[in-house]
Amino acid sequence: MLQINRFYRSLFSLLAVLIYLLSTQLTLAQGRRIAIVRDAEIESLLKDYATPIFKVAGLQSKGIEIVLVNDNNFNAFVSGRRVFINTGAIVQASTPNEIIGVIAHEAGHLAGNHQERLRAQLDASRTLAIVGMLLGAGALVAGSTSNSNGATSAGGAIIASAPTIATRSVLNYKRGEEINADTAALKYLNKTKQSANGMLKTFDRFAQQLALAGVRPNPYKLSHPLPRERINLLEKGAKQSKYFNKKDPKALQARHNMARAKIAAFAGGLPAIQRLFKSSPNSVPALYGRAIALDNSGRSNEALKILNQLIKKQPKNAYLYELRGEVQLKLRQADQAVKSFATAVKLDRSKSGLIKARLGFAYVATGNRANAKKAVSALRAGLQTNPNNFNAYRTLSNAYALAGDVGEAELAMAEGHFRAGNSRDAKVFAGRAVQKLIPGKPSWQRAKDILTVGN
Numbered sequence: 001m002l003q004i005n006r007f008y009r010s011l012f013s014l015l016a017v018l019i020y021l022l023s024t025q026l027t028l029a030q031g032r033r034i035a036i037v038r039d040a041e042i043e044s045l046l047k048d049y050a051t052p053i054f055k056v057a058g059l060q061s062k063g064i065e066i067v068l069v070n071d072n073n074f075n076a077f078v079s080g081r082r083v084f085i086n087t088g089a090i091v092q093a094s095t096p097n098e099i100i101g102v103i104a105h106e107a108g109h110l111a112g113n114h115q116e117r118l119r120a121q122l123d124a125s126r127t128l129a130i131v132g133m134l135l136g137a138g139a140l141v142a143g144s145t146s147n148s149n150g151a152t153s154a155g156g157a158i159i160a161s162a163p164t165i166a167t168r169s170v171l172n173y174k175r176g177e178e179i180n181a182d183t184a185a186l187k188y189l190n191k192t193k194q195s196a197n198g199m200l201k202t203f204d205r206f207a208q209q210l211a212l213a214g215v216r217p218n219p220y221k222l223s224h225p226l227p228r229e230r231i232n233l234l235e236k237g238a239k240q241s242k243y244f245n246k247k248d249p250k251a252l253q254a255r256h257n258m259a260r261a262k263i264a265a266f267a268g269g270l271p272a273i274q275r276l277f278k279s280s281p282n283s284v285p286a287l288y289g290r291a292i293a294l295d296n297s298g299r300s301n302e303a304l305k306i307l308n309q310l311i312k313k314q315p316k317n318a319y320l321y322e323l324r325g326e327v328q329l330k331l332r333q334a335d336q337a338v339k340s341f342a343t344a345v346k347l348d349r350s351k352s353g354l355i356k357a358r359l360g361f362a363y364v365a366t367g368n369r370a371n372a373k374k375a376v377s378a379l380r381a382g383l384q385t386n387p388n389n390f391n392a393y394r395t396l397s398n399a400y401a402l403a404g405d406v407g408e409a410e411l412a413m414a415e416g417h418f419r420a421g422n423s424r425d426a427k428v429f430a431g432r433a434v435q436k437l438i439p440g441k442p443s444w445q446r447a448k449d450i451l452t453v454g455n
């Protein structure tokens, strides 16, 4: 009897392993592309979450980049020098501390060089292409102009550089490395005087979900195995800290709420905003989310009214002006949009190139030749901080066309395609640029370089 029991038990666990492997294989077989979203507000927030942690982890000088992934699942992982965080993680986290805890854990992996050991496994695994796009109206507006100059963009989504990320590297974390990453995370959170409660809450939630039979494994659970012993260790360490009950600063929580509202509005429209802010339907983030959802569903006039009210309440919030600029562009109020984006650029403490590029776009949208130079300089400034923004190159091309400089317009397209790794189109535009630019000038030389380099 005992033996039969044991037989069934081992059969059962074998089945469980098979189901686990099958679901992993399915995820791999989909050959999923990772959609990267760019947004000045959320990028600045994540940077503020991560900077103190990276500093105490000794990662500050290593140029670690935080990348936002357009995915509703709660997930975060490291690959190369990048920490990827899903938009879904931000929406599901009710406090900044929960995301900061996850970043601390990922920083633990990075600082422990856990990746290096996994790199050997990369060859056999599938690669994922990265699709970059702008979160927000900007992408749609930029996409709608693509027909006029033959850019290979669909709906504003563009192929950015395509670094190869191997899914298996993400999935094959070792249990020991998880505990090491947790231990490191606890240390970083203590050193930055923050609570580990958020991290504990996140991992505990996943561990409980894992215990339920039949639940489709969340990618985060696959990439970060969660045995009970690990949670117990984490809980013990977290509660030992004198910062365990410490709350996030109010200003940071307020920014987090705005980011959640923005993502929820883009992903789920008005119903998602109503769900998320059931208890506070007239709060600033609820109205912000409402404005975004309204604008996305073609009700831009209503969105504009709400934004004007919010700007009265928060006249120093750069992102309210940025969003108002997008709404005004949709309403074909380009001159007003220029003013909104210019204010946003002035107020944006993170100096994001994305907003500068949108200012350039608004100048071009006025169709006024007198604005062409201002457009070029705003776009150049934007590209200096965000050199891989393909949309900005396309707008730069339009700005030169508005100024009547066809050679520079062709070169801007060539440069954009070149940086996006699209060398065939880059050469087509560079070839046209060479014919129209003055031989010997730096821009002519650049066009020549694009023609000869980068196959």
Ligand SMILES: [Zn+2]
Pocket: 105, 109, 173, 178, 181, 223, 224
């Ligand atoms: Zn992990």
